[in-house]
Amino acid sequence: MEFGIVGLELSGKTTLFSLLTGHQPGAAGGKREAHVGTAQVPDPRLDRLTAMYHPKKHTPAVVRFVDIPGITKGGGQSMNLPELKTMDGLAAVVRAFGSEAIPHPEGDVNPARDLDLLETELLLSDLSIATNRLEKLGKEMQKRKAPELTAERNAVEKCRLAVDAGTPLRQIDLTPEEKKILRGFTFLTLKPLLVILNVGEEEAGDLAGAVKRAGFGKWDGAPGVAFSVVCAPLEQEISQMSPDEQAEFLKGMGLPDRALDRLLRAAYSLLGLISFLTAGEDECRAWSIPAGTSAVRAAGAIHTDIEKGFIRAEVVPFQTLIEAGSLAVCKTHGSLRLEGKEYVVQDGDVINFRHSG
Ligand SMILES: Nc1nc2c(ncn2[C@@H]2O[C@H](COP(=O)(O)OP(=O)(O)OP(=O)(O)O)[C@@H](O)[C@H]2O)c(=O)[nH]1
Ligand SMILES: [Mg+2]
Incomplete structure (x- = not known):
């Protein structure tokens, strides 16, 4: 699963990217190049296992x-970058920190205006994709009549009308057929949007209030949009500390946990992902699957052989396992369930797949 970090210049994108992934893009990488890195999603359940x-x-x-x-x-x-097209979601870094030393490309700090500006660029990109596609479809339809061309034209026209009126596509109702038709397109406003508000140190003690102060009215509660607040310099400072020092420091600041951790969890659930866990002496691991995935498909997340040879899933919810103390105890208590292919895997299920081959 992949997020593209977008934002105005000097909003803190690279700083946050480095904090999230631990990857420091070297000077050699060049400023106009995209950097790629991986962040681990913190999961206390996995730590416990x-x-x-x-x-x-x-x-x-x-x-x-x-x-x-x-x-x-x-x-x-600039939005039509090939890197953006394949992303599962967009993470928009919006600057709320003031600084004399770092100029704001728009002259002053105004997060709601900047998000609006970004959204406008996303809408313009979609408008141009839709217009181009409609033009090609029009020509094609003069040559031959086919119901699938009509269906595609109708779906793309619906999108064109919406973005032309300034409505992001994540906000419009699409039928399953329309979604299927549009899957191959790279509409940017259809992608889930994680807004990351990068606040100054003066706001670090009240991260929760920062989104309200930024006045993101029209995005508040909008479908496919989630908010996250971080203070980059503070996160940088925390990164240098030992786990004990971190806990002490966060407590002192009155913060429940690390903003970066919360950001990662928000990104994860914005994409509709849940985790199931596997546990053993060799490896304890969290696996990402879309919510609603069946047991047999979840097995495929581990290996296609396990999916093909699926016999049964031995399932115990994380909490039940912890209370019992071990899988062996779960077995004797009968709390280790045997589930078939169609069982819908739940977040936090600890699973052992029985398979042939
Ligand atoms: N005071 C303050 N400075 C920050 C914060 N976040 C980033 N900066 C500084 O702002 C400058 C720009 O940060 P970058 O992370 O390079 O911003 P960017 O969005 O990647 O910039 P471009 O790639 O040039 O568009 C750097 O000097 C950072 O140290 C913040 O929260 N507070
Ligand atoms: Mg950068």
């Missing part, structure tokens, strides 16, 4: 991030 099994390997779920060069107002084309 690891403490229980002492496995050789501990493998958290990951989200990949691609740091994309800054977007300029009216740039339009």
